[in-house]
Amino acid sequence: MNGAPLWLQAFVALLAVDLYQYLCRRGQHRFEVWWRLHKLHDAPEELTVLSTSRSHIADTMLRQVFGPGLLVYALGLSANAVIYGSLLPAVLLDALGHANIDFPRKRFRWLSYVFSLPNVHALHHTPTHDRVNFGMSLMIWDRFLGTFQMPDERPCQFGTSDRRFSELGILAQHLDAFHLRPGSSNALPSVERIRSGPPDAGPADATTDSI
Ligand SMILES: [Zn+2]
Secondary structure (H helix, E strand, O other), rough: OOOOOHHHHHHHHHHHEEEEHHHHHHOOOOHHHHHHHHHHOOOOOOOOHHHOOOOOOOEEEEEEHHHHHHHHHHHOOOOHHHHHHHHHHHHHHHHHOOOOEEEOHHHHHHHHHOOOOOHHHHHHOOOOOOOOOOOOOOHHHHHOOOOOOOOOOOOOOOOOOHHHOOOOOHHHHHHHOOOOOOOOOOOOHHHOOOOOOOOOOOOOOOEEEEE
């Protein structure tokens, strides 16, 4: 896309990289060998802004560095287009999406149909609804491809069904992806437990701020 206006290149970067992230995340919840690398991100039973950077180092390098790098190179996008169209939105929206806040509510709720905001990404982090809302910055690919779900309330239970994995330290969780821990299990969570109904949502607790 050399020669195209910056705004157009930035828009293409936003859509293309977010589609790539969507497909990767969907694949990580579909294929066991890929789930091993993503499990670490979904394991914590608390969801905060710090969860944003909590990823397996191999997942970070493959999914967030080399993959997008090759994609924008193949598309011929300029560095400025990647920064303004993909990196900045991804950093800001990924951090916001993991924030422990009940947002958006009521009149701003429509924003969650477009962007990956706290309520919709929180649903992805629940043990029962981890196969919805895969988008990193946007929700449009989830909506087009049938994996979007809007929670009625902010979920309050997070993590995977593998409580034993959740209780491990960060180093043990890294090693677990390669079966270096005795008794480790990287089996995908059972599809049967995925429910189509609303998640277990409780009233906003004392640790959740409302906007
Ligand atoms: Zn997340």
